[in-house]
Amino acid sequence: MPGAAALPRDNGELVFDAPWQGRVLAMALAVVQQRGLDWDEFRRRLIAAIDADPERPYYESWTVALRDLIVDLGIVRSAEDLDEEDPGVQEGPEVRGEDRDRPPVEAAAHLGRQADPGDGDHDG
Numbered sequence: 001m002p003g004a005a006a007l008p009r010d011n012g013e014l015v016f017d018a019p020w021q022g023r024v025l026a027m028a029l030a031v032v033q034q035r036g037l038d039w040d041e042f043r044r045r046l047i048a049a050i051d052a053d054p055e056r057p058y059y060e061s062w063t064v065a066l067r068d069l070i071v072d073l074g075i076v077r078s079a080e081d082l083d084e085e086d087p088g089v090q091e092g093p094e095v096r097g098e099d100r101d102r103p104p105v106e107a108a109a110h111l112g113r114q115a116d117p118g119d120g121d122h123d124g
Contacts, residue, residue, distance in 0.1 A: 045064075
């Protein structure tokens with residue numbers, strides 16, 4: 001992703017100042033892959049979020065773009081539905097136990113890989 005929407009890197013590695021930043025990246029990847037979307041569906045929203053408020057911290061723009069995507073997809077009815085106490089939020093699949101303590105990008109790596117349905121291993 002070139003330009004303003006490019007992921008921050010240091011020596012080729014993704015850079016996060018706080019754990020939530022990696023989580024928002026992983027959630028964006030998961031939504032795009034699980035919904036079978038093209039990455040540009042998210043990227044366009046990220047660029048719009050950055051353009052709307054260029055002074056906003058980078059990963060806060062990711063949060064805005066992800067919120068807009070899941071509202072547009074109908075995963076939630078509105079941004080207000082994102083309150084975890086709100087019954088309007090649709091439940092998603094449980095986080096796999098082995099992914100709970102892994103870095104978000106690593107935990108999301110299995111998304112989009114095809115598992116052999118007969119082997120019971122969903123990591124591919």
